[in-house]
Amino acid sequence: MPGTVQTRERARRRLAWPLVFLMALLVTAGAWAIWASRGVSPEEGAEVRVRVVLPDGASASKIAAILKEDGLIRSSVMFDAMARFSGKDSSLKAGEYEFIQGESVASILDAIASGRVVTVRVTIPEGLTALQIADIFHERGLADREELLALVNNPPHDLAEEFPFVADQSSLEGYLFPDTYEFANGVGALRIVRTMLRRFQHTAQAAFDHHPSRPMSLTDRETLILASIVEREAKHSEERPIIARVFLNRLQKQMKLQSCATVQYALPVPKEHLLNPDLEIDSPYNTYINMGLPPGPICNPGLASIEAVLNPEPGDYLYFVAASDGSHVFTKTYSEHLRAKARIERDSRSSR
DSSP, X not given: OHHHHHHHXXXXXXXXXXXXXXXXXXXXXXXXXHHHHSBOOOSTTOOOEEEEEEOTTOOHHHHHHHHHHTTSBSOHHHHHXXXXXXXXXXXXXXXXXXXXXXXXXXXXXXXXXXXXXXXXXXXXXXXXXXXXXXXXHHHTTSSOHHHHHHHHHSOOHHHHHHOGGGTTOSOOTTOSOOSEEEEEXXXXXXXXXXXXXXXXXXXXXXXXXXXXXXXXXXXXXXXXXXXXXXXXXXXXXXXXXXHHHXXXXXXXXXXXXXXXXXXXXXXXXXXXXXXXXXXGXXXXXXXXXXXXXXXXXXXXXXXXXXXXXXSOOOOOOOEEEEOTTXXXXXXXXXXXXXXXXHHHHHHHHHTO
């Protein structure tokens, strides 16, 4: 019997050692998993932001290697395993991301799977030309300037299919709706143009659709062209409907618009003050020598200028002249216009 007891004891011991080893291994693996799933801790009291660029088509293991190399995760194996186990490995999105050192692997993984890329906030003011808008996006690193201008000057067929108002237009000048946008870094010209056209559709085109009856039965495009002139002429918002009325009155009476803003658009380089020879420049946009509206918008107007043309101020004004503060004096006859102009010039000389 004693021998049998000893034999059983030895057997129990032989079985116990693998169990102890297995438990130790599980505890160690668990501790490693907890350690590996935590982000890399920055120095005490410091908040370290790290930006990473994940290329198109990168696998979970490739992304894990990039994150580890940039000091955001402790173990590429853990990130890869979590991505595969959660099923997010097939939905990881390329782009530029910003993380705070110390974020958990789960948080980083969720951000990449959700595509929470770094965005650039850009405000496009009312009244800029397509050239000026292209410069802004180029300077912010969002799109190549020449590529964006090429899209504006020669819109591809698929844009015309998506946005019916683009059809048969030789240029998208006027349709790049001024607003505040957020784009991912390096988003590219096509995405920017498409986004701005969609904003135009939801805002400006909606205003056109809500006003089927127009002054002088203007078409949508004619309304946009006139709104672009109002945008460039008006310095005070309350004057927009009055300026719109002046131009509408001149069109109705078959008078030339004689807008300095259209001449500025026709010049190779805009000037602070136009000279008489500038008013004779040979261009279809020169409304001093051509009757009617120019062939296209001279800028990209905001909603206020569009609404001003759709709802102009009633009145018989045919002329206006700018004062030193940017406001205008409106008159009904040419003689009144000349007197107002002389008074403004006299006041300007006396204030020097």
